[in-house]
Amino acid sequence: MENRTDLWTRRTGENHALPPRLRLASTGTLTYGLPVREVLGVSTLADAVLVAGAAGLDRVVQRLNVMEVPDVLAWVKPNELLLTTGYPLRNRPAALGHLVTGLNERDVAALAVKPGAYLDELPAEMIAQADRLGFPLIQLPEHVGFDDILNQVLTDILNRQAAILARTEEVHRALVQIVLCGGGLREVTEELAALLGGAVLTLDGxxxxxARAGDPQDLRSLEDWLDGLPTPGLHGDRLAVPVAAGGLDHGLIAAYCPGGDLSETEVGILERAATVAALVITKQQAVAAVEGKYRADFLRDVLAxxxxxxxxVMARCAGFGWDLDRPVAVVVASLDLDPAGPDPATGAVSASGAGNADDEAAKLxxxxxxxxxxxxxxxxDRSAAVASFAREIVAIVGLPAIGDLQDLVNGLVREVSSGExxxxxxxxxxxxxxxxxxPDAYDQAVKAVRVGRQMHGPGATAHFDSLGVYRLLSLVEDTAELHSFVRETLGELAEDADTEAADLRRTLQVLLETNLNVAETARRLHFHYNTLRYRIGKLxxxxxPFTEDPHLQLNLNLALQVLRMRGI
Known part of the structure; x- marks a missing residue:
């Protein structure tokens, strides 16, 4: 496999060595610069000697500074290469060991000392401390001026940054061109894998x-790494970059390039790719929203x-991938999320009166x-029709070949409930x-949602065939008439606030359920037989005389069922 430098040369016509590894700042942003080992390779430092701290040669140099005062620690910045003649500490050579410790604590990249006029040699304690800390300590030749070092190293840093920006900009243009030519996330991901010479995954929120591209084994390794990834960022030969747009998290792009740490160029490429991916995703979401509205409008017309x-109609359904010309059932699901509570008449959820924040939360x-x-x-069911209406999700599903419709719906409810x-x-x-x-089936499903919520509260699943008498009661649009019927039939037993009335109503309900079997009712309620006889007389x-009048029994049964329907 060709290496990443060769691949870049083939694609861009440029032939530059890949830049050094990057360092992530505490904020998570990238910091560009040269590692100390490359700084030592510039011509003005050809005769410089690394005295100590070889373990820190990968520290990144972003800026340079000259030490002119003894209390320089107050002025240094992270990633600086500090130059000095030792003049500020000429009378205190022992303080040089403490200086190394202080510079290391402030993340200075390295210290370059020019001995001679003010410092004959570097103290042994200073060298030993630099080795212990892995802090590069460099001895400069006497004939090199600080201005030459400053000019050449800063020029190299700026040139490196310019080359990185130019390369990432060219990649950005290439990826955008893919999108403009009709490509999507798959094509962008494949192009990234080719550019990086590794495996790339694009994930949603x-x-x-x-989308995925690259060696299957590398992809599996990348997926395993992502499972335990605490936060996006650079981790040696693996990198994860968020895909964000409009303040929303759309997912991330992750890359794995075995064989070496990722560089600034690869990180820049992946960041630009994340921007392009966000463009693709938002475009897909916009298209999906339009298509979803079109499908929903058509399905609403079918159900009306x-x-x-x-x-x-069947031809248009086939265009959507729907097969409605078979035994099917309509399933309607409606959220129960209004903080103001259900509508008093129907038990349905309403967002009326909510603020903008609540409206946006409900929409999401x-x-x-x-x-x-x-x-x-x-x-x-790949051939099912599914659409989102304003307050509900409607699905037209085929009857299962194995099992029954109830098992299918219960499985759907469990899956959606566990995932959201x-x-x-x-x-x-x-x-x-x-x-x-x-249309009749849709009306039945809507009724089942409403009556199920009235009977059992939020989170209910109801089948139209199991509604029984509640199906008839739900047809009465005048709820005031139902309330009047309950009051006229049950009298003072209709009052919920009266605990004695509620207790007697429970006794009446069990009596009617057991077909006036006094012994069975007493057993269920744990009453003595004579106690129950006394209660029947009071009722x-x-x-x-409901024990002798079947018509009165029917009225009492209906009144009790109306009370069971919440929101009536």
Whole structure:
């Protein structure tokens, strides 16, 4: 395999040695410069001697300074090459050992000393301390002037920075050209892998792989590394760069180049690639939003029975990858996330009255909810129709070949619930065999959501066939009439605040459930037989002779069922 320098030369026509490894500053930003070992290679330092601190030759030099005062520690900066004749400490040579310690603590890159007029030789303690700390200590030749060193080293640093910027800018243009020619994340990732000579992964905000390129073994190694990655950044031969745009985290790009540490050039390339990837992702999101709205509008028309003639509808469905011409059922899922609570009439969630922050949070929650449901449905039925409406997700799924519809829906609910910290209610229609019956199935699923939430509160899953009498009660739009019916039928037993009334109502409910079997009711309620006989007498004085009147029994049963429906 050709090395990274050869690959760059082939692609750009330039022939420069790859720059040195970079150092990450405490803020996580890149700091460009020359390592001390390369600084020693410039012509003005050809006769310089590394006296001590060889372990620190990879320290990066970004700036130079001259020591003119004894208290220089207050003025030095990180990544500086400090030059001195020893004049400020000419009368205190023993202080040079402490000077090395102080410079090392302040992340100075190296100290270059020109002995002669003010310092005959470097003290042994100074040399020993520099070796212990891995702090490069350089002895300069007498014939070299500080101005020559300053000029040449600073020129090399600036030239290096300019070369890096030029290279990364050219890569940026090449990657943008890929996008302008219709390429996507796959093509960008493949180009990166070719440029770096390694493995590259592009991941979304949920750490799912969007594109990959490179040797399969290197890719597996990179994926294993990402699983334990605490924060993005440079880690020797591995690098992870965030993909961000508009203040949103869209994921990251990670690279692994075995055989050597990554350099400033590769980091710059990956940073530019992250910018291009953010452009691609935001473009895809915009396109997906338009397509999603188009699909949702069409599915809404299908479920409203106004999509047009059957064969035309099926043709458009096929264009979306949907197969509705088979036995299917409609599943509706609706978030339960309004902090103000459910609507008093229907139990449905409403965002009315919420501030802008709450509206934005609800929008983001709905987007996450839609993505989770779409992914879960697609894994089970590639031909299912899935769309996000304003307050709900609608899926038209085929009946499973193995198992039943209830198992399928329960699996969907479990997967979405485990992957997202969202509470939602789900409704399921009866199965239908023809597309013409889909509007009825959709109405059934919507009813199941509403009644399930009324009966069991947030997070309920209800099937239309299991609603029983609640299905009929949900058809009554005048809730005031239902309240009136409950008060007229149950009288003072309808009051929730009265604990004795609630206790008697529980006794009545169990009596009706056991078909007025006194012995079974006493056993369930843990009452003595005579105690229950006394309570039955009290209930008949309040409600009438319900033990003898089947019509009164029916009314009482209905009133109790209405009370069970939350929000009525």
């Amino acid at each position: 949920e750490q799912r792989v969007l 029975g106004r999509a047009g003639e059957g064969s035309r 929650a709905q987007e996450r909810f839609a993505a989770a449901w779409t992914a879960a449905v697609r894994r089970r 910290s969202l509470v939602f209610s789900t409704g399921v229609s009866r199965s239908v065999k023809t597309p013409e019956r889909l 008949e004085r309040l409600l009438g």
